[in-house]
Amino acid sequence: MASTNKSRRKFIKNSAIASSIFIVPRNVLGGVGYTPPSDKLNLAGIGLHGKGQSDIANACVNGRENVLALCDVHPSANGVMVSKERFPKAKFYIDFRKMLDKEKDIDAITISTPDHTHAVIAKECMERGIHVYVQKPLTHNVKEARLLTNLARKHKVVTQMGNQGASNPEQAIIQNWIKDDKIGKIKTVYTWTNRPVWPQGIPLHKPDKSKKPKDMNWDLWVGPAKNIEYTPFLHPFDWRGFWDYGTGALGDMGCHLMDVPVKALGLFEPYSIEASVPRTPYIKSYTPSSIYDEACPASSYVTYKFKPSKINDTEVELIWMDGGLRPSHPDGIPENKDIGDNGILMIGEKGVITASEYGNRARLYIDGKEVTKGKIKDIQGAEFGHQSSWIDAIKAGFNSKEQKSLASSFDFAGPLSEIVLLGNVAIRSALLRRSPRSNVFIGKKQLLYDNKEMKITNFDNANQFLTRKYREGWEI
Numbered sequence: 001m002a003s004t005n006k007s008r009r010k011f012i013k014n015s016a017i018a019s020s021i022f023i024v025p026r027n028v029l030g031g032v033g034y035t036p037p038s039d040k041l042n043l044a045g046i047g048l049h050g051k052g053q054s055d056i057a058n059a060c061v062n063g064r065e066n067v068l069a070l071c072d073v074h075p076s077a078n079g080v081m082v083s084k085e086r087f088p089k090a091k092f093y094i095d096f097r098k099m100l101d102k103e104k105d106i107d108a109i110t111i112s113t114p115d116h117t118h119a120v121i122a123k124e125c126m127e128r129g130i131h132v133y134v135q136k137p138l139t140h141n142v143k144e145a146r147l148l149t150n151l152a153r154k155h156k157v158v159t160q161m162g163n164q165g166a167s168n169p170e171q172a173i174i175q176n177w178i179k180d181d182k183i184g185k186i187k188t189v190y191t192w193t194n195r196p197v198w199p200q201g202i203p204l205h206k207p208d209k210s211k212k213p214k215d216m217n218w219d220l221w222v223g224p225a226k227n228i229e230y231t232p233f234l235h236p237f238d239w240r241g242f243w244d245y246g247t248g249a250l251g252d253m254g255c256h257l258m259d260v261p262v263k264a265l266g267l268f269e270p271y272s273i274e275a276s277v278p279r280t281p282y283i284k285s286y287t288p289s290s291i292y293d294e295a296c297p298a299s300s301y302v303t304y305k306f307k308p309s310k311i312n313d314t315e316v317e318l319i320w321m322d323g324g325l326r327p328s329h330p331d332g333i334p335e336n337k338d339i340g341d342n343g344i345l346m347i348g349e350k351g352v353i354t355a356s357e358y359g360n361r362a363r364l365y366i367d368g369k370e371v372t373k374g375k376i377k378d379i380q381g382a383e384f385g386h387q388s389s390w391i392d393a394i395k396a397g398f399n400s401k402e403q404k405s406l407a408s409s410f411d412f413a414g415p416l417s418e419i420v421l422l423g424n425v426a427i428r429s430a431l432l433r434r435s436p437r438s439n440v441f442i443g444k445k446q447l448l449y450d451n452k453e454m455k456i457t458n459f460d461n462a463n464q465f466l467t468r469k470y471r472e473g474w475e476i
Helices: 002-022 026-030 051-059 078-086 096-102 115-127 142-155 169-179 218-222 248-257 259-265 288-294 382-396 410-430 460-466
Strands: 042-046 066-071 091-093 108-111 131-134 159-161 186-192 270-276 300-306 316-322 343-348 351-355 363-366 369-371 447-450
Touching (some): 042 096, 051 078, 051 108, 066 096, 096 115, 108 115, 115 131, 115 142, 142 410, 159 382, 159 410, 169 259, 169 351, 186 259, 248 259, 248 300, 248 316, 259 316, 270 410, 300 410, 410 447, 410 460
Parallel strands (some): 042 066, 042 108, 131 159, 186 316
Antiparallel strands (some): 186 343, 270 447, 351 363, 363 369
16 A cells, blocks of 8 residues: 555656656646646545644645545534535545545645544554654654654655644744854753643543444544543543643643754753652542542643753753743843743853744843844745645655755654653653552652663653553554
């Protein structure tokens, strides 16, 4: 099946090369912006709630590309119906595996499902030679992120993660400030968010199969997680706050905030992580152990330590906060400048750089005064052109200039997601108890990490959180 797709794409590309030599240019035949049907990519979208709607809509570039198929486990959901109406000619599937088996002409797929199914779906697609756009975080755990990074290179597919802020031109301004040594060596970075805006730190609702939507395939939604009966509210949103399905506030927003300092400073070698989390309050009829095991905490404070990089030749301490926590107002920024509920602070020897989520509102402060920021390059298209640039890179081919310039291909998104999800390893470690009913927490410590071997070296119990147990038939 993979060879069929690869052969088709090779034929299209070779035909395009030949036509550019022997045939009148397409813009002469059809006008400026005209794309012949033979040059259109065949797209599919898996997961159509929330971001899934905009991901497939933006990937088709205002109808320039062909949406061949759509897939979601809940076909009558409101968000799914929006995509069905937008692309009435697209064939609809409930099971992504059946779609992949039947639709042999799919070139590229957007994957916007809950976190726990990202890796298993993306792996299946890439092994068939299909290019993938995957929502953030790239995967549910650290080892899955490393796997997808390696698979993208092995199968030579063009990839992009859905942290659209990576394509924000303001990030380039921040990177230039760092390269131009505007604030000197940077030793401390803060990133924070006001998320969660969904339930965290509370137990799961009790299963109730009588409340399951009649046309929803619950077994497919559960995917690689342990098999449970339909549980209200997990779908379509509350899954974010429970470890079996989501990755909490850090997983949700880390890729939108930490990507700025990680890329600007080259922070790809974390050697230490440590988390501080609140004790979940007592809830009648639930033992503390059940809450700690099920739910991401209501807030967290995580400290990463990174080795020096080629860009910033000193160690960096990066601090993450969520649940409403945020850093104290730093020296070097006027008192009347609010640092916001979601933000980034990069504190250097000579000044401070600030930004909000997605790298927006980048500011440079030197000697307590704001320095005029650089001119922002205007990017046409939705979400900074994040999806359309992925489409253009697919047409240009793997290893092309366009592919290499993607803001969040898996070569970057994979390591970034590893770093983000490593914070969850520390959070879950900090919630480990001596025994199920004990209030003695044994994992509240600095965890030393071997990035190359992907291993916590000083507390073996934490290594279980680098991966997960997979339900039979869903192993990767």
